[in-house]
Amino acid sequence: MSHSLDEKARAVLRGNDRGGYTVPTDMLYPFQWNWDSAFAAWGFSTFDNARAWRELETLFAAQWKDGMVPHMVFHDDAPGYFPGPEVWDAGGEVPTSGISQPPVAATLARMIWEGDAEAGEAPMRALYPKLKAWHRWWMETRCDSGAVAVCHPWESGRDNCPDWDVGLANVDGSGAGDYARRDATQVDGAQRPTKQEYDRYLELVRFGKECGWDQARIVADCPFLMADPGITFLLIRAHDDLAAIGRALGEDVTKIEGWAAQLREGVQTLWNPALGAYDAKDLRSGQWAGVIGSGALLCWLARCETPEMEAHLARMWDAVTYGLPSSDPEAASFERKRYWRGPVWPQMNALIALGFLSAGKDWDEARLREESAALIEASGFREYFDPMDAAPCGGDNFTWTAVVWLAWAGR
Template sequence: MTSLDEQARAILRKNDRGGYTVPTDGLYPYQWNWDSAFAAWGFATFDPPRAWAELETLMASQWDDGMVPHIIFHKVDPGYFPGPDVWATHRSPPTSGISQPPVAATLARLIWEMDTEGGHSHMAALFPKLLRWHRWWHETRCTYGPAAITHPWESGRDNCPDWDIGMEGVDGSRAGDYTRRDTGHVDPSMRPRKAEYDRYIAIVQFGVEVGWDQARIVAEGPFLMADPGITFILLRAHEDLAAIGRALNEDVTEIEAWAAQLRSALPTIWNPALGAYDAKNLRTGEFANVLGSGAFLAYLADASNPELEAHLMRVWDAVTYGIPSADPEAEVFDPRRYWRGPTWPVVNALMAIGFRDAGRHDLDARLRRETVELIQKNGFAEYFDPNDATPCGGANFTWTAAIWLTWAGLGLEKAKGAA
């Protein structure tokens, strides 16, 4: 019988396209930004040079302004929509026109800790590129204080309820005719609905109309929301990048200032009516009034408090497996529809990093145990129903395999063999 460790390594190899990794066959045929960073973390457990190559390929498509796009279209694949012709960014290779959660610095630091001898030259070469990307986030997306997104896809948590109030203001009536490919690969009931997709495409069309001028997109675009999830990921990434810089004898004064400014902005996304961090529509100043996994990423940035933890435990105790992406007691909760309720092993892993660093080994151990049970029961799915562990989304998923190797199953197979 093939061990789960071996299965996870086989998934990474199968999804390897030579220098970059796709999230899974069919459903996602290109290189995705934060998926790729997790893939690198997974490769680091058995092939460090391949881990560094993943990050280097990702950063090779960095835009002149410092942005690292959320999709890189290395090879044309007509099975995916929206493809490079829809994004029309006129890059080589083609890319999308938005970014994604900047986990790369945090995971690069972990990879370097795993590859202390061979990683120095790779880290030294990546540092200035990561620095430029973080500067782009600070100057382009943090102009209101917390990190903002200009498209729900930029958050990585595409259709979570956090974005509903912002999406209401997007006119999707002129999105035109198109054929989605995602619903041909997975159960449509697990994917965003057509009305949401029309709005997604409308936002992309605005980006094309303004030539992907990021300043205009922030100032005039149809969607702009403060994102607690990216705010916490970016804050942690700033601090990790500063630690990397210090180890490389670089001047990190600028990075430390970004981190301090971002931390000082956290009160602006605390919703006292909700008793938690919350997404905010920056066009209207309205809070989403939605409790979701983005708020709980506060642990990753050492920004939790007792009130938030009480919500965490309530939400977590309401399900059986892992931390759900939306509050199970809310009307919007849907346990199998993409980011509107399911539990995501990859997000569990990020939260666990925060639990560990805060000395909350009780929370880390529980989350790890429940994530292990999901994968043992139903394999390396993209995400799962948190109530009954039904596998959802794509199968043989890169980042689920990666977090098995780096966190969830770490040492588990060896322990079983020794028992």
């Protein structure tokens, strides 16, 4: 079984390979997505290191002058995909979206580099200043509240998770008009964000486009701005990994270490005492999301775990059968098949498990790895899964699920 799935996983990556970049899955997501691409590089590194480095080079070739690495890069035309480059109107030699995505690249690039005995310093020395510029962008544009804020649910990577409900309530999507969503025609609508949510997402894109993607104005005036424990924990870990890379290259990493320390202090602003957990917070109203999502479960990755989070982890994990759900199974908002409102995501399992290893929770890492492998063995390389019965959800032949098998779950 393992050998057969190894071959199938490599075939998924090759099938989604577009030369210098990898799509998440054919047809459903026809462009280069930021954190999907970083995961693709990790997967390629298990059998083709040169292709892994090329993936990262292509992603960072689309970096903006201010350091931001956009969440979508539109290398080729894909008629029928919405919202495409004309909707974003973000400019650039290669058109992109106007927001970013979870900063996992430094963490995954470090693992790729440390596993590539032939690479030497050259590929990492070329990538390092670009990673540092992106990390600086996060710190300078998104961290005024102490933790990392996102200006669009898509920027978090966890699009429609219940974390964002209180913030999206402030967004008027009534002017979105008529449009056709590719995901709604290719995947069961009960597994995707609702039209009301999508209308509000498009209003936020319209706002960004109208202000020319001026980041200062977006942070000041965008109707949606929420502090996100998920990206905060990811960026803390990414700072730690970037500092380790810098030290290995002989660079001065004092600034990066300072960023990590600043965020470790700042993430404490996201401790909701009423919930007894890390929680997302609406920076416009001051209201807590009031629900524990998978973003909060990344606290081990940043070594910000607490006894209370240990208890929530055990409760949420024991409430499902496979892996860790994207939202609290005991919350009223939980939906076991609808995108980020309950299903289990393989790449989140892998990141949380990396945190377990860092914290010395080897037994938990092994359990999560075995359950993730069981999901893939039962239902294949799907985008996400029902955490109760492993039912396949979302797109098929999905890049990061194949990656998770090759680099972690199938070992």
